[in-house]
Amino acid sequence: MKLTPTKQTAGFTLSEMMLGLTISSVVVAAVTSSIALQKSFSAVDNYFATLMQQIRIIDYLNRDVKRGLIVTTSVDLQSVTVNVPNYIIQSGDPEAANPALIGTSRTPTIAYTPSGWQVNYGASPSTVVYSINGMSILRTENGVVTTIASSTDQLVPQTTDVELANTEYTNTSVTFLPIFTTGNAVAERSGTSIFATAYMRNRLRG
Amino acid sequence: MKRGKLNAQAGATLIEIMVAAMLLAGFFASIFELNAVCLRYIDASKESVAALQTVHDRCETLRNLAFTDLTSTSYVQSLLAAPPNASDFCRKVTEVIKVSAYPTPNGITQFTRSPNGTVTTNSTAADLGTSLVQIDVSTSCNMTLGGRGLSEQTTTLVSNGTKK
Numbered sequence: 001m002k003l004t005p006t007k008q009t010a011g012f013t014l015s016e017m018m019l020g021l022t023i024s025s026v027v028v029a030a031v032t033s034s035i036a037l038q039k040s041f042s043a044v045d046n047y048f049a050t051l052m053q054q055i056r057i058i059d060y061l062n063r064d065v066k067r068g069l070i071v072t073t074s075v076d077l078q079s080v081t082v083n084v085p086n087y088i089i090q091s092g093d094p095e096a097a098n099p100a101l102i103g104t105s106r107t108p109t110i111a112y113t114p115s116g117w118q119v120n121y122g123a124s125p126s127t128v129v130y131s132i133n134g135m136s137i138l139r140t141e142n143g144v145v146t147t148i149a150s151s152t153d154q155l156v157p158q159t160t161d162v163e164l165a166n167t168e169y170t171n172t173s174v175t176f177l178p179i180f181t182t183g184n185a186v187a188e189r190s191g192t193s194i195f196a197t198a199y200m201r202n203r204l205r206g
Numbered sequence: 207m208k209r210g211k212l213n214a215q216a217g218a219t220l221i222e223i224m225v226a227a228m229l230l231a232g233f234f235a236s237i238f239e240l241n242a243v244c245l246r247y248i249d250a251s252k253e254s255v256a257a258l259q260t261v262h263d264r265c266e267t268l269r270n271l272a273f274t275d276l277t278s279t280s281y282v283q284s285l286l287a288a289p290p291n292a293s294d295f296c297r298k299v300t301e302v303i304k305v306s307a308y309p310t311p312n313g314i315t316q317f318t319r320s321p322n323g324t325v326t327t328n329s330t331a332a333d334l335g336t337s338l339v340q341i342d343v344s345t346s347c348n349m350t351l352g353g354r355g356l357s358e359q360t361t362t363l364v365s366n367g368t369k370k
Binding site for chain 2: 019023029030167169171173194195196197199
């Protein structure tokens, strides 16, 4: 009796195996690449968005520091308090007895003092506080809270207040932690730094 | 024999599979390159922001000097030895600062700060006056992306006087 192998029990040939392996490799690579790319594009988008938030924080803080009378930073440098002259007449101010004046510029009193001309916008300046609350950076002016930046990338502004004999300025750096890190979070955060200097116009040089 | 039925059951040829795989590989290579371009543009954006901030910070430093210091060539030259801020970007830019009397200049005092921090006085104004000066601050460097030139410039006027 002669036994002959039937087609039903035949296995794959080497070329079929190689072809199958190639196709499956390409499919797996395509799926993996799609996921990786999706994550990467998401990280890029997130990085850009947070970069804009950094600029926004710097812009807000610089504006207030430049027009501030006094700047105080907390010990951890993450909270900044600025006293700003009341340039604008607001509800509740003595001048607001005339409702038409609300929202308009206040006319300062100008007097000559032993230290020179003094421009006075009133006895009670506005208090502006910059602080971190969870994932948000808040600006609080006389109790009114404005969220100026919000990100899940752990935005951290740090401000150093430098007071000299005849002037005062702040150095601010804003950093965040990108989604993709190489394991060295400190270096990754440092690489995102944006720096800014702002001098207080009201404490200008003599 | 029905050849049509056989054709319907026939699989793809090796050539067809290879072409399909190459197309797929090309497609993904393009997407990865696109992603890499995005990353490079992020770097370019960071450099642009840093350049803008550098000019701004230098301008802030100068506009808050006492007028007598601002019009002193030696004072400004020693001041420029320090970078505008602590960013790494400041180590690759060349800064040019010009100071002149305003509105009628009588010569221009010009300083150039190299990336290594060396400050050179290119020229000294005959007279900067005692009331108002114009300050031009410009920075330039080659960007990481494509080595293209990047420059930012600003101009401001500073008056003599005390503000308390």
